[in-house]
Amino acid sequence: MAAQPTEIETKPLGHSDSGRRYFNRELSWLAFNDRVLEEACIPRHPLLERLRFLSISGNNLDEFFMVRVAGLVGQVAQHVEERSADGRTPVQQLAAIERAVDRLNAEQQRVWSELRIQLAANGVVEADVEDLSPDDRAWLREHFVSQIFPVLTPQALDPAHPFPFIPNKGLSLIFELKRRSDGKTVRELVMLPATMPRFLRIAGDQGLYLSLEKIVVAFADKLFPGYDVRASGLFRIIRDSDIEVEEEAEDLVLYFRTALKRRRRGQVIRLETSRLMDRGLAQLLDDNLLHEGGTKSSDDGFLGIGDLAALVDEDRPDLKFPAYTPRFPERIREHNGDCFAAIRSKDIVVHHPYESFEVVIAFLKQAAADPDVVAIKQTLYRAGKQSAVINALIAAAEAGKSVTAVVELKARFDEEQNLLWASALERAGVQVVYGFIEWKTHAKISMVVRREPEGFRTYCHFGTGNYHPITARIYTDLSFFTADPRAGRDAAQLFNYITGYVEPEQLELLSMSPRDLRNDLIALIDHEMEEARAGRTGAIWAKMNSLVDPAMIEKLYAASSAGVQIELIIRGICCLRPGVPGLSDNIRVKSVVGRFLEHSRIWAFGNGDALPNDKARVFISSADWMPRNFDRRVEYMLPIENPTVHDQVLEQVMVANLLDNEQSWDLDSHGQYHRVKTEDKPFNLHRYFMTNPSLSGRGTALKHSEDVPKLSLHRRAARTD
Numbered sequence: 001m002a003a004q005p006t007e008i009e010t011k012p013l014g015h016s017d018s019g020r021r022y023f024n025r026e027l028s029w030l031a032f033n034d035r036v037l038e039e040a041c042i043p044r045h046p047l048l049e050r051l052r053f054l055s056i057s058g059n060n061l062d063e064f065f066m067v068r069v070a071g072l073v074g075q076v077a078q079h080v081e082e083r084s085a086d087g088r089t090p091v092q093q094l095a096a097i098e099r100a101v102d103r104l105n106a107e108q109q110r111v112w113s114e115l116r117i118q119l120a121a122n123g124v125v126e127a128d129v130e131d132l133s134p135d136d137r138a139w140l141r142e143h144f145v146s147q148i149f150p151v152l153t154p155q156a157l158d159p160a161h162p163f164p165f166i167p168n169k170g171l172s173l174i175f176e177l178k179r180r181s182d183g184k185t186v187r188e189l190v191m192l193p194a195t196m197p198r199f200l201r202i203a204g205d206q207g208l209y210l211s212l213e214k215i216v217v218a219f220a221d222k223l224f225p226g227y228d229v230r231a232s233g234l235f236r237i238i239r240d241s242d243i244e245v246e247e248e249a250e251d252l253v254l255y256f257r258t259a260l261k262r263r264r265r266g267q268v269i270r271l272e273t274s275r276l277m278d279r280g281l282a283q284l285l286d287d288n289l290l291h292e293g294g295t296k297s298s299d300d301g302f303l304g305i306g307d308l309a310a311l312v313d314e315d316r317p318d319l320k321f322p323a324y325t326p327r328f329p330e331r332i333r334e335h336n337g338d339c340f341a342a343i344r345s346k347d348i349v350v351h352h353p354y355e356s357f358e359v360v361i362a363f364l365k366q367a368a369a370d371p372d373v374v375a376i377k378q379t380l381y382r383a384g385k386q387s388a389v390i391n392a393l394i395a396a397a398e399a400g401k402s403v404t405a406v407v408e409l410k411a412r413f414d415e416e417q418n419l420l421w422a423s424a425l426e427r428a429g430v431q432v433v434y435g436f437i438e439w440k441t442h443a444k445i446s447m448v449v450r451r452e453p454e455g456f457r458t459y460c461h462f463g464t465g466n467y468h469p470i471t472a473r474i475y476t477d478l479s480f481f482t483a484d485p486r487a488g489r490d491a492a493q494l495f496n497y498i499t500g501y502v503e504p505e506q507l508e509l510l511s512m513s514p515r516d517l518r519n520d521l522i523a524l525i526d527h528e529m530e531e532a533r534a535g536r537t538g539a540i541w542a543k544m545n546s547l548v549d550p551a552m553i554e555k556l557y558a559a560s561s562a563g564v565q566i567e568l569i570i571r572g573i574c575c576l577r578p579g580v581p582g583l584s585d586n587i588r589v590k591s592v593v594g595r596f597l598e599h600s601r602i603w604a605f606g607n608g609d610a611l612p613n614d615k616a617r618v619f620i621s622s623a624d625w626m627p628r629n630f631d632r633r634v635e636y637m638l639p640i641e642n643p644t645v646h647d648q649v650l651e652q653v654m655v656a657n658l659l660d661n662e663q664s665w666d667l668d669s670h671g672q673y674h675r676v677k678t679e680d681k682p683f684n685l686h687r688y689f690m691t692n693p694s695l696s697g698r699g700t701a702l703k704h705s706e707d708v709p710k711l712s713l714h715r716r717a718a719r720t721d
Contacts, residue, residue: 058305233277458488539606594663
């Protein structure tokens with residue numbers, strides 16, 4: 001098992017101390033990455049899946065440095081002293097982050113060392129060149145000469161050759177060589193091209209891999225004929241990769257094309273080197289790469305933990321989770337694949353990834369092909385590199401329909417891809433809109449206007465996740481389809497606000513940020529407080545990815561003090577302190593980390609009676625409870641009023657998340673996460689939904705199953721506890 005997960009460092013619990021009321025945002029995120037890494041230590045997980053979790057923890061940490069740490073380094077450089085919600089200056093946060101990251105790095109290397117041995121015992125070997133047979137070594141030498149050598153470009157490091165530019169996440173080797181002819185010492189740098197795979201499978205040996213850096217070092221005599229290698233070392237850098245949007249930008253597309261080029265040359269935030277690197281070579285790297293605020297780590301193990309994902313692609317089904325094929329929603333099948341007929345019949349909720357994202361594609365494809373469809377409007381935040389959604393919109397435009405796509409250029413690390421999609425859509429005749437300069441359009445909404453005998457009818461899709469077919473296979477999200485005229489009118493106003501800055505007059509169902517989402521949520525919490533004070537049941541259940549916003553946290557504290565029972569399912573960052581006497585006695589926080597990434601945002605308010613009942617109010621949303629979601633993003637919150645869908649979301653999805661005890665963690669008042677103990681009846685919510693009927697069925701399939709979690713029993717047990 002892994003070492004004790006990183007504790008969120010806190011300050012003494014003084015009533016006047018903000019550290020008493022909040023956990024640090026950055027340290028809370030690192031604690032989440034600890035939980036991801038912990039999945040790599042669970043023996044019941046197949047080996048390659050454990051390796052996948054390890055690689056995810058590595059990629060997560062890279063992005064954390066590229067954005068969050070880079071932001072703090074920038075604040076320090078500009079002498080910003082503004083404190084975080086928990087009372088820390090940027091300098092203090094960086095110091096705490098460095099301590100936590102050092103522990104995390106050490107644990108990643110320990111886990112890799114163990115997994116490497118276990119994988120080798122099961123035929124997946126990350127080998128050294130010395131381990132190869134003479135025949136394999138001969139094959140490798142020939143492969144190096146013909147396939148690798150032509151791509152490499154050694155660069156001399158001397159006064160006549162300035163230190164070259166190293167790209168973000170660039171992996172490079174540095175050599176100290178001795179020339180045989182005169183004994184002169186020279187230094188050379190070899191960047192390992194990102195276009196080349198990190199691992200090479202040895203021909204004829206399934207499961208035998210060598211890393212690119214080991215191969216290059218082994219055949220340095222081919223790369224540097226006439227020289228002897230005196231020392232060599234591997235290093236890797238992380239650069240500041242955030243893009244700040246300037247409000248005075250007149251052309252957003254041109255601005256982002258320029259900004260993407262600038263990002264590639266961002267300041268080095270982190271330098272990673274092999275621990276045994278020669279001292280002189282290490283000093284050369286420090287002098288040329290590290291600047292004010294940059295950090296350095298030296299590891300004995302593998303640099304670039306995220307790159308281990310390449311080994312997960314090994315064709316070994318016995319070392320992976322059993323393959324899972326999502327079900328196509330029953331409700332659509334019952335109407336012979338006619339999405340519009342199914343939605344007209346009744347609102348539909350689809351639960352991804354257990355139910356296929358293909359239903360969203362089918363909805364758009366049908367709209368593109370239907371001669372009665374006159375208009376399609378679609379938001380696009382992250383759509384992926386091979387997007388059937390984009391193709392459907394292009395087909396609709398080419399068929400003569402009015403198609404509007406709101407493409408978010410500010411979707412971090414997808415900016416370049418979104419620029420490409422925007423160009424392709426415009427060429428097809430789609431009206432492409434980029435939204436607000438200072439806000440991101442994060443709402444996931446699609447609307448289709450169709451001519452029918454009674455007049456025009458609007459069909460809407462509201463998602464908690466992106467229109468991304470790949471992530472929809474591993475992220476748990478909800479898709480809600482409706483033909484409710486109120487939802488259609490609200491969606492139209494939201495699109496008009498984004499495309500034409502036309503302020504909505506009065507929304508009938510939706511709440512929208514940055515307009516009124518925070519205030520509407522506060523009003524809902526206030527109502528629960530009133531019910532609790534009146535002696536009725538006040539209850540809040542909220543599932544989201546992150547809870548950071550101080551105003552919302554303070555309101556939850558007030559609700560707890562008023563007697564409202566609050567259950568929070570926060571996968572990642574949580575700055576709220578649960579279980580503090582006199583502050584948050586009635587708040588429980590848990591995190592679910594498992595085979596799928598919990599991503600849906602679902603909020604339930606008891607409305608004065610014990611959940612569940614037809615009075616409880618249930619909402620889905622695109623937003624987390626963070627300042628950016630309330631103040632700097634266009635988001636939506638939608639009430640679920642259809643009784644069947646209401647019960648499906650509340651009594652099935654939410655209850656399963658609350659009852660999960662195989663992949664859940666409880667957060668205590670000191671910032672420590674503890675695995676929920678599996679007692680007599682283990683329950684895994686991911687396995688449950690993989691093996692039970694679809695939510696999009698008739699709405700009764702699960703109610704008579706003995707395996708269905710009973711909400712009332714859970715509440716009674718919770719109160720007893």
